[in-house]
Amino acid sequence: MRQTYTGIRAVLLATATDRAAAGFLLTAAAQEPLAPFLGHAQAACLDLLRNLLPEPEEAPATSTTAKPIPLREYLTELFKFGTTILEWSPSEVWQASPAEIEAILHARLERLEAMETASNTDHQPKHQMSQDQRQANIEAGLDPDFDRRGLRALKARHGA
Template identity: 35%
Template sequence: MIKRRAYEEITIAHGVTLRPSLRAATVLEERYGLPNLFRALDDLSLTIISEIILVSFSSGNQNAAAFLSSLRGRPLLPFFLSVRAPLAELVSMLTPAPDPKAKHKPTTGKPVTWSEVFAALYERATGWLGWTPEQAWNATPTEIDRAYRAHLGKLKAINGGTDDDKESDPEQAERNVAAGLDPEFDRAGLHALKGMGKKA
């Protein structure tokens, strides 16, 4: 498994810097699907490798297009061999890094697609964190996820929560906010209390 960098950015040939932004993740997932990106690197697909570079180029598409144009008429194998490993690292960074502090708990809900995950990250960045759309698109999925978790931790601290409290469920917190409730409001607990009152 590839170790994730603290600051998610890679450099390929000729000092070209690539960043696994939410924009890049969303575009590449929509066009190819994340598993196919790894397969394209193994298959040395010039089309998909070029697309990964184009959408991840931190200085913009024009510079990326100029870089790729400079490869015309030259042997491609040395290029493929030099970019395959760093691009595999970049593709792995298109998904949020696991939170080392999070407690593992079994998933009980229905599986979500990566496009749904990326849409939720955009909503959290612009809705919860107050970032501009441009800031959200330029941030990496990991940056958004960590900032969002820190924001929930801040709300927990403001509302008197402790580390011993039950871990926050981000989806429930979002439903609470949509309903005009405190993000940490325990709706299930309230229903349980109401049920006990009816039995009494």
């Protein structure tokens, strides 16, 4: 960021939780030399960036296949995920930190993976038909892929 009043003003207004107080501060600082104000403003901007960037979960790998993206693109993607996948309103996404959005996205993906795994294991056939039984069913004109044991178990469960 260039060390200008305009750049610092933009950051302060974009991140202020109390816009009136930020406006008052900027009005007062506009009449003063920039040098004494600059150190405090830069520290606040760096603190903002430190809080925006996610903390690494583990040491970075020596070689990565992911291509680096600019911070602006990263935040834009998080905003899209927040409004589409998480179905939050734009104001809710703006109020959440990137770390919060990432944590919830990871939790949602883990949940979807668990549901997918559970649904795939439910559809696995429990009994495999022997080749002899399959051949006997074909010779008898029956569907060799029909699960007769499953039908008998279902009838027994429902008393039919």
